[in-house]
Amino acid sequence: xxxxxxxxxxxxxxxxxxxxxxxxxxxxxxxxxxxxxxxxxxxxxxxxxxxxxxxxxxxxxxxxxxxxxxxxxxxxxxxxxxxxxxxxxxxxxxxxxxxxxxxxxxxxxxxxxxxxxxxxxxxxxxxxxxxxxxxxxxxxxxxxxxxxxxxxxxxxxxxxxxxxxxxxxxxxxxxxxxxxxxxxxxxxxxxxxxxxxxxxxxxxxxxxxxxxxxxxxxxxxxxxxxxxxxxxxxxxxxxxxxxxxxxxxxxxxxxxxxxxxxxxxxxxxxxxxxxxxxxxxxxxxxxxxxxxxxxxxxxxxxxxxxxxxxxxxxxxxxxxxxxxxxxxxxxxxxxxxxxxxxxxxxxxxxxxxxxxxxxxxxxxxxxxxxxxxxxxxxxxxxxxxxxxxxxxxxxxxxxxxxxxxxxxxxxxxxxxxxxxxxxxxxxxxxxxxxxxxxxxxxxxxxxxxxxxxxxxxxxxxxxxxxxxxxxxxxxxxxxxxxxxxxxxxxxxxxxxxxxxxxxxxxxxxxxxxxxxxxxxxxxxxxxxxxxxxxxxxxxxxxxxxxxxxxxxxxxxxxxxxxxxxxxxxxxxxxxxxxxxxxxxxxxxxxxxxxxxxxxxxxxxxxxxxxxxxxxxxxxxxxxxxxxxxxxxxxxxxxxxxxxxxxxxxxxxxxxxxxxxxxxxxxxxxxxxxxxxxxxxxxxxxxxxxxxxxxxxxxxxxxxxxxxxxxxxxxxxxxxxxxxxxxxxxxxxxxxxxxxxxxxxxxxxxxxxxxxxxxxxxxxxxxxxxxxxxxxxxxxxxxxxxxxxxxxxxxxxxxxxxxxxxxxxxxxxxxxxxxxxxxxxxxxxxxxxxxxxxxxxxxxxxxxxxxxxxxxxxxxxxxxxxxxxxxxxxxxxxx
Amino acid sequence: xxxxxxxxxxxxxxxxxxxxxxxxxxxxxxxxxxxxxxxxxxxxxxxxxxxxxxxxxxxxxxxxxxxxxxxxxxxxxxxxxxxxxxxxxxxxxxxxxxxxxxxxxxxxxxxxx
Numbered sequence: 001x002x003x004x005x006x007x008x009x010x011x012x013x014x015x016x017x018x019x020x021x022x023x024x025x026x027x028x029x030x031x032x033x034x035x036x037x038x039x040x041x042x043x044x045x046x047x048x049x050x051x052x053x054x055x056x057x058x059x060x061x062x063x064x065x066x067x068x069x070x071x072x073x074x075x076x077x078x079x080x081x082x083x084x085x086x087x088x089x090x091x092x093x094x095x096x097x098x099x100x101x102x103x104x105x106x107x108x109x110x111x112x113x114x115x116x117x118x119x120x121x122x123x124x125x126x127x128x129x130x131x132x133x134x135x136x137x138x139x140x141x142x143x144x145x146x147x148x149x150x151x152x153x154x155x156x157x158x159x160x161x162x163x164x165x166x167x168x169x170x171x172x173x174x175x176x177x178x179x180x181x182x183x184x185x186x187x188x189x190x191x192x193x194x195x196x197x198x199x200x201x202x203x204x205x206x207x208x209x210x211x212x213x214x215x216x217x218x219x220x221x222x223x224x225x226x227x228x229x230x231x232x233x234x235x236x237x238x239x240x241x242x243x244x245x246x247x248x249x250x251x252x253x254x255x256x257x258x259x260x261x262x263x264x265x266x267x268x269x270x271x272x273x274x275x276x277x278x279x280x281x282x283x284x285x286x287x288x289x290x291x292x293x294x295x296x297x298x299x300x301x302x303x304x305x306x307x308x309x310x311x312x313x314x315x316x317x318x319x320x321x322x323x324x325x326x327x328x329x330x331x332x333x334x335x336x337x338x339x340x341x342x343x344x345x346x347x348x349x350x351x352x353x354x355x356x357x358x359x360x361x362x363x364x365x366x367x368x369x370x371x372x373x374x375x376x377x378x379x380x381x382x383x384x385x386x387x388x389x390x391x392x393x394x395x396x397x398x399x400x401x402x403x404x405x406x407x408x409x410x411x412x413x414x415x416x417x418x419x420x421x422x423x424x425x426x427x428x429x430x431x432x433x434x435x436x437x438x439x440x441x442x443x444x445x446x447x448x449x450x451x452x453x454x455x456x457x458x459x460x461x462x463x464x465x466x467x468x469x470x471x472x473x474x475x476x477x478x479x480x481x482x483x484x485x486x487x488x489x490x491x492x493x494x495x496x497x498x499x500x501x502x503x504x505x506x507x508x509x510x511x512x513x514x515x516x517x518x519x520x521x522x523x524x525x526x527x528x529x530x531x532x533x534x535x536x537x538x539x540x541x542x543x544x545x546x547x548x549x550x551x552x553x554x555x556x557x558x559x560x561x562x563x564x565x566x567x568x569x570x571x572x573x574x575x576x577x578x579x580x581x582x583x584x585x586x587x588x589x590x591x592x593x594x595x596x597x598x599x600x601x602x603x604x605x606x607x608x609x610x611x612x613x614x615x616x617x618x619x620x621x622x623x624x625x626x627x628x629x630x631x632x633x634x635x636x637x638x639x640x641x642x643x644x645x646x647x648x649x650x651x652x653x654x655x656x657x658x659x660x661x662x663x664x665x666x667x668x669x670x671x672x673x674x675x676x677x678x679x680x681x682x683x684x685x686x687x688x689x690x691x692x693x694x695x696x697x698x699x700x701x702x703x704x705x706x707x708x709x710x711x712x713x714x715x716x717x718x719x720x721x722x723x724x725x726x727x728x729x730x731x732x733x734x735x736x737x738x739x740x741x742x743x744x745x746x747x748x749x750x751x752x753x754x755x756x757x758x759x760x761x762x763x764x765x766x767x768x769x770x771x772x773x774x775x776x777x778x779x780x781x782x783x784x785x786x787x788x789x790x791x792x793x794x795x796x797x798x799x800x801x802x803x804x805x806x807x808x809x810x811x812x813x814x815x816x817x818x819x820x821x822x823x824x825x826x827x828x829x830x831x832x833x834x835x836x837x838x839x840x841x842x843x844x845x846x847x848x849x850x851x852x853x854x855x856x857x858x859x860x861x862x863x864x865x866x867x868x869x870x871x872x873x874x875x876x877x878x
Numbered sequence: 879x880x881x882x883x884x885x886x887x888x889x890x891x892x893x894x895x896x897x898x899x900x901x902x903x904x905x906x907x908x909x910x911x912x913x914x915x916x917x918x919x920x921x922x923x924x925x926x927x928x929x930x931x932x933x934x935x936x937x938x939x940x941x942x943x944x945x946x947x948x949x950x951x952x953x954x955x956x957x958x959x960x961x962x963x964x965x966x967x968x969x970x971x972x973x974x975x976x977x978x979x980x981x982x983x984x985x986x987x988x989x990x991x
Contacts, residue, residue, distance in 0.1 A: 014909060014958050015932060017951075021910040022928070024953065045927015053933035057940060 004058075011054055019044055065380075066387065073388040083360050084392075086768065087353045091396025093761050094349025095443065096403030099428070099436045101342045101754075103408055104415075105335050107426035113322075114251050114423060116189025121321035122287065123278050124294055128310035133317060136324065140272040140308075141264070143301055144181075147277060150297060152290035154282040157187040158275040159255055160264050163700075164237040165529055165730045166223075174527040174700075174730035177213075177237065178255045179264040179275070185214075187280065188254060193217065195231045195246030198263050207267030213242040217250035218258035235260075239531070253422030278321060287318045294318070311584065331419035334751050341498055341758045344491045346443065348762045351488045352769045354447035355481050357389065359776050361451045382452045389448025390441055397440030404428060404436075414753050416746030450480065478777060482809055485766075485773045489813025489854075490820060492759075492766035493846055497821040499752075499759035500842040506752040509745050515676025515685075517602035518737040520557075522711040524703045525732030526722060536658040539697040542725060544617065547594055549721040550705060555714055557706040560600035561693045564591040564702075570678070573648030575689070578666060580634060588629055589678055589686050590648060592693035598673060600706045608640045608671030611692060619660050619694035623667040627675045629687035639669045646689065649696065658697040667691055681744040704737075711736050763853060766813075771857040774806055778861045785865055786873025795866040802862040803855075810854045814847060893920075894934050896977075899962065899970040902944060906961035908951055909935065935960060943969055 019040050026036035044050075055064065077084040115121070124147075126137040139147065141158070148156045160179035165172060185197035192214065202210040213235055215224070224230045224244075234241045242262070254261070264275065281290055295316035302309040361368070371381065405428065412426050526546070533539050543561055550559045564570020571590045576582040595611040598604070606627060615622060625639060633639045643666040650664040667689070675685040693701070707714050715734055722731060778785070785798055894916075901907065901915045912935075913928045938944045943966035951957035962970070 010958075011932065011936075015929065017955065017957055018910045018913070018928065020955075021951070021953075043928050045929035047929055050927075050929030050932050053930070054936045057933050057936040 007058070008051075008055070011051065015044070015047060015050065019047075065383075069384045069387040070391060072384070073391045076388065077392065080360065083356055086772075087356050087392060088396050088399065090349040090352040090356075090765055090768070091393055091440075091443070092399045092403050093765065094346040094400075095393070095397045095436060095440055096400030096407060097758060097761065098342045098346050098439060099397075099400055099404040099432060100407035100411060101335075101338055102435050103404065103426050103428055103432045104411055105339060106429070106431055107424045108415075108420050109332060109335055112421045112424040114190055114249075116187075117280075119320060119322050120280055121278050122281065122290070122318040123276070123321055123324055125317045125319050126298060126309060126314050127317055129313040129315060133319065136276060136319070138274040138276050139301075140269075140274055141266060142269045142272055144275060144277055145266075146297060146301070147279070147294070150290075150293045152282060152285045152293045153279040155183060155187050156277060156279040157181045157184040158264065158277045159184070160273065160275040162262060163527065164262075165239075165527060167236045167239065167728075172728055172730040174525070174732045175259050176256070177259055178261045180254075180261050181264050181266075184261075187278075190248070190252050192246040193249040194228070195244070197246050197248075198261065202263045203266055207265060207269070209263040209265040209267075211240060211242045212245045212263065213237070214246045214248060214261040215244055216248055216253070216256060216258060216260055219260050220247045222258070237262075238529070251423055251425060257422045291316050291318050330747050331416070334747065337498070338751070338754050338758070341495055341755060344495055345758050345762050345765075346439070348488050348491045348495075348765045348769075350443055350447040351484045351491075352765050352772075353389075353392070354450050355484050355488075355769055355772060357447060357451040358454070358481050358484075359772065361385070361454070385452035386445060386448045389452070390444035393440045393444030393447070394437075397436050397443075400440075401428065401433070401436055411754065414746075414750045416743065416750055418743060419747055450484075454480065478780070481773050481776070485769045485809050486813045486816065488766040488769045489810055489850070490817035492762045493814055493817025493850060494821050494824065495755075495759040495762040496846045496849060497818070497842060499755040500845050502748070502752040502755040504842065506745065506748040509681060509748050512677065512681055514681060514741065515603055515674055515678075516737075518741040520707050520709070520711050521601075521737035522705040522707065522715065522718065522734055523737060523740070524705065524718060524722075524734045526701045526703060527730050527732065528699045528701070529729070530699050532726075532728070533699070536660055536697050539658065539699075539701075540617075540619075540694050542729075543594075543693060543701050545725045546701075546703065546722050547596075549724060550703070550718055551596075553714065553717050553721060555708050555717075557708055558596050558600040559594075559706075560597040560704050561594040562591060562597050562601070562702055562704050563593075563693065563698065563700070564589065570688075571648060572686075573646050575647060576645045577632060578643040578645070587686075588632075588646075589688035590646060591688060591690045592696055592698075593624075593690045594693055597690065597704075600704045601676075602706070603676055604674045606672045606674055608669070610671060616692040616694060619692060621662075621665060621667040621695070622670045622692065624671045624673050624690040625669055626673055626678075626685065626688045626690075628685045629689060630672050632687055639672065641668065641670075643668050644689065646691070657699070659695065663695050667695075681741075700732075763849070767853045767857045770806065770809065770854050771861070773809070774802065774858050775861040775864075777805060778802060778865045781865075782868065782873045785868055786870050786875075789868060789870035790874060798866045798868070799862050802858060802865050806854060806858040806862075810850065814850060818843065818846070894930070895938060896970070896973055898931075898934060898938060898960075899943060899966055899973075902960060902962045903967065903970055906959045908949070908957040908959050910951075910957075912960065938966070942966075 019037075022040035022043060023033075023036045026039050027033060031039065041047075123136050124139075125133050127133050139158075141160075144156070144158050147153070150156075158181045162177040162179050163174065164177040165174050180198060182198060182200040182203040185199070191197075195214075197214055198212065202212055204210075215230070220226055220230060223235075224233070227233075230244050230247065233244050235244060236242070248261075279290075281287065298309065298314070298316050302314075368381065372378070408426055408428070528539055528542060533542065547559050547561060550556060572587040573590050574584070574586065575588050593611075595613050595616050598610060605624075608624075611620075611622060611624075623644070625644075630639050633642060645664075645666040649659065673690070677683070677685060678688055679686045705711065705714065705718055718734070719731055722729060785801075788801075789798065897916050897919065898912060901912055901919075907915065909931060910928075913931050916931075935944070935946075939946060943963060944960050945963050946958050946960050949957060949959045
């Protein structure tokens with residue numbers, strides 16, 4: 001800057017010299033000094049113009065002008081604090097909310113993973129013909145080796161699970177470890193925080209694996225206190241020592257955030273288990289080509305093991321990893337809708353500020369007219385006004401980022417954890433700031449354009465006249481401003497409609513009866529190490545004793561075993577009903593229960609009778625079915641007394657799941673219980689069969705405890721009772737059913753909270769807009785109102801006048817907004833919401849809310865108008 | 879820029895630049911002397927004022943056709959002197975021959991004989 005100033009000064013000096021020289025010559029020629037100087041200046045011409053044009057040659061004129069405009073704009077803002085404050089608030093809310101939501105969208109949808117090229121990872125899906133993709137297909141390890149041979153793939157890795165019992169100081173614990181093939185860390189491409197990751201040499205050629213383990217950041221903190229010397233320490237898993245070779249950074253969360261990763265053993269392939277396979281394609285290979293190769297392989301595998309594949313034919317599809325895991329389905333559509341909603345919010349904020357700008361520029365008409373008349377170009381003027389707008393919105397954007405920090409905290413707390421990848425990090429990063437900058441500038445141009453264009457073309461003569469009210473201008477201005485407010489109201493209505501839908505669907509979900517009572521219920525998982533409990537009767541006896549012990553605790557209402565219906569999910573099996581043709585491909589849910597299950601869960605028995613303790617103990621082949629399952633029998637047949645065979649009991653479930661002899665024979669239905677939401681709150685009830693737990697003994701038992709008081713208070717007592725039976729048994733994380741139930745509603749609650757917030761802010765802005773326009777209108781009309789009052793109008797008439805104006809604007813906005821909402825609803829199909837229709841209650845709600853708020857907003861200017869003193873009103877010149 | 883007809887301004891700019899180069903070809907002068915020399919040669923060009931000389935000088939400086947240095951003027955005052963550079967000299971001869979060719983052609987067209 002200094003150099004420029006010097007050059008500028010030097011030029012000025014030079015020009016001064018020039019004029020002096022000429023002056024001197026004139027004096028020498030005989031003129032008086034004053035005449036000499038005057039003539040010299042005349043000959044020189046416009047000094048300032050010469051200077052400006054020279055500066056223009058230097059190419060920095062635009063910078064000069066920009067600086068000028070900036071200073072002028074900032075001075076203007078300080079001179080109009082009211083305008084500046086309201087405009088800034090609108091901008092902060094609009095841009096801030098947009099920034100916050102964009103951070104969420106960026107962190108969850110656009111770039112949730114720290115993995116190398118996550119959009120180039122594919123997962124195989126086997127889809128029955130004529131059906132839609134359900135999910136990932138998992139392969140046994142032996143088949144993984146076959147897939148790795150296919151030429152289409154440059155790299156294939158797999159992920160498996162290993163239930164691990166950790167014996168360390170304190171309570172024994174059961175955790176799900178993640179198994180990874182030796183090439184996995186290379187595939188995923190994230191370097192470790194400490195030490196090294198699993199490498200190919202950790203799995204021997206024969207398939208045996210080294211006992212090494214890589215810890216997650218979470219595990220390192222909770223179990224090793226973040227000890228920097230953790231490398232080389234031993235961790236006992238399933239009674240075998242594993243050496244810690246590395247720790248991953250906190251953002252790395254491949255299938256787990258809090259456990260650890262182990263090498264996947266590739267030996268003992270005859271005792272196979274399923275793994276999740278993912279692959280990368282070779283350069284130049286299209287997904288379609290790869291699908292064909294994989295399909296050919298799948299057909300071969302289906303010949304060898306038909307049970308693994310759909311019997312009625314299938315096709316192979318490669319799913320992009322990002323599509324499966326990134327906020328699958330619900331969260332993605334929610335975020336998209338919310339993004340649109342926040343866009344509307346921003347538009348409302350823009351309209352508000354445009355309105356304020358318009359009001360302000362009509363008071364500056366004279367100033368602008370003066371500038372135009374001394375020769376300012378129209379383009380220059382528009383540029384200056386736009387600079388003002390952009391500066392205002394950049395400041396608003398900057399403050400909006402601060403607002404976004406707080407907003408993001410709240411949003412993250414509300415986000416449903418299951419629908420968001422572990423690894424997602426919601427922060428304000430470079431991209432988010434860039435987004436903020438861009439929309440600030442665009443916003444500034446958007447709301448600045450209308451006022452700039454309008455007021456750069458005023459009627460000069462009118463404007464320069466003293467005491468002008470610029471009637472023509474004001475009327476045109478008023479129309480634009482009213483138009484803007486109508487737009488604001490309409491957008492606000494759309495947001496309110498969306499919010500009301502979100503609220504109602506949340507409500508509906510809350511009111512769905514789950515079929516059981518989630519309050520005061522504790523669920524505990526107990527793992528029985530197969531080495532200590534190799535026999536079926538040992539496991540059964542353990543379960544029986546634990547249930548009896550816990551029952552005796554004070555504060556316990558009832559205890560039951562309930563694998564698989566606690567409250568959702570569980571094993572499923574194909575079945576055949578005696579006396580009816582078998583329906584292939586149809587399944588029922590299987591739950592293993594004890595006799596007190598119904599009492600514990602609070603599910604009523606509809607028909608038939610309960611199990612007795614002795615029946616359960618002896619593993620009688622009896623069963624309950626739920627009402628949906630009862631419909632599987634031919635209509636008119638009473639299922640009670642009939643028999644059903646569960647195919648899963650015939651299959652070999654591996655060495656860990658024990659069954660008594662004759663488990664495969666059919667069970668007799670002795671009771672029908674009420675339907676529960678056993679597939680999640682939002683899905684229809686699946687048919688389910690409940691059999692005594694003594695018929696199947698997996699190594700994990702799920703125990704439900706209903707308490708009289710707060711369930712978490714009894715947690716330690718329950719743990720103690722379990723350890724009284726066997727002190728070495730690991731107990732998994734205990735949860736209350738309310739927590740689990742709460743997760744189901746987390747997504748709709750998130751939608752509701754955000755939509756309502758946006759709608760609330762939008763409404764506030766729109767109401768502020770209405771208020772400002774009416775206020776302004778009243779002031780403009782003061783003269784007219786004065787005339788009316790003088791001619792005999794009463795205060796009531798004046799009030800009515802104002803309210804008529806308000807009503808016109810609001811009703812128009814309502815009509816447009818409601819029509820737009822109806823159209824949008826058809827387009828969007830609202831898969832996100834449980835209530836798919838936009839009904840009269842919502843409409844009524846929106847109308848009432850809008851009506852009440854705008855009436856309140858209009859009251860103040862109305863009362864002001866009514867209390868005008870006619871004399872001073874008549875004298876008033878706007 | 880000023881409210882002048884932009885076309886005329888461009889033509890004038892071009893002529894003014896050329897005139898300055900031609901004047902400086904003979905001697906190094908300071909601003910005022912250049913203005914006087916132009917006045918003698920073409921009244922029309924500088925009717926917009928001596929001041930318009932300076933943007934032209936800045937332009938020529940920017941393109942490297944002239945160079946400036948400080949010196950002392952006739953009446954012992956400090957002044958800035960401008961002189962032609964080699965590049966400027968070349969430009970002048972190129973432009974001059976262009977003009978000559980153009981005016982010769984114009985003469986032939988306008989006076990067929």
